Amino acid sequence: MKIRTRIIKVDPENPEDDKIGIAAEEIKKGNLVAFPTETVYGLGADALNEKAVRKIFEVKGRPADNPLIVHVSSVDQIYEIAQPNEIAKKLIDAFFPGPLTLVMKNKKVPKITTAGLDTVAVRMPDHKVALKLIELSETPIAAPSANKSGKPSPTKAEHVLEDLGNLVDVIIDGGETKIGLESTVVDTTVYPVEILRPGAITKEELEEYVDVKYAEDFSVAKSPGMKYKHYAPDAETIVLVGKNFLKKATQIAEDFVKKGYRVGVAGLNLEEKRNDVIYKNFGRNLEEMAKNLFKVLRELDKECDVIIVQGVEEKGIGKAIMNRLYKAGRVFRI
Structure with missing residues (x-):
């Protein structure tokens, strides 16, 4: 169903509470908001609202067995939804907020968000707009990249508009993203921990804190970017x-x-x-x-x-x- 998308331009360094508050109200209503992070733009919904999360899959054309990353704005919020082990705690201390997603045992996130797994992928973005949106929404936000599934990820608000215009309620325009690639994803439920998707935080950086290897078994997608064709132009x-x-x-x-x-x-x-x-x-x-x-x-x-x-x-x-x-x-x- 097509809707009228509202574009809200904000200062990425000093995001205005009143503007972010408009988007946060949409999250609270169970609607979709595209927002900038340091990696790429995300398509956000209340991670604990099954009906809202279902909209993400419908709008993106995303397979139901492809789990979503849940974004938080505080360490306390991590403990509300996940069960970090000692290794996860060490990586949280070292890299949060930042372009790192940790797969941990799930505590209360609905199965639609986790693709039916007993684990949940969590990250705390290093971006003032994203953190303010999560804070004012008063809930963790599930957010894959804000594009049609399989296509190159969006690094500007106009990319989101090209792919999802009239399909999302609000696009927060916070300018171009800093990193441009999605977060590194690490599974902390196995040992050595496994990199499920490489990103800006490298294997070498992770090895300063934990034993780590690249995942080899992709039969079960514990994180985005593992199972399906991604990032592909039509050309x-x-x-x-x-x-x-x-x-x-x-x-x-x-x-x-x-x-x-x-x-x-x-x-x-x-x-x-x-x-x-x-x-x-x-x-x-x-x-x-x-x-x-x-x-x-x-x-x-x-x-x-x-x-x-x-x-x-x-x-x-x-x-x-x-x-x-x-x-x-x-x-x-x-």
């Missing part, structure tokens, strides 16, 4: 990993252009080589690439039939970037 997406990216990408682009396709090339520190190809720069380094990845993919998807993307070494945040690119398209070593 055919080809990811090239290795040296001489621009040379190889230009050769491939030439072949597609000859066949009448519109082609885009995206990478780090690119120079334009052809007039009939659209070139987009992710930035100068991996941090800038992470921030701009989804934005650039969305921009090229509007103009191109084929997108050729530069892959990167799977170290540090490069692991998170490649995790998204593996799901967005076909990956080739060059």
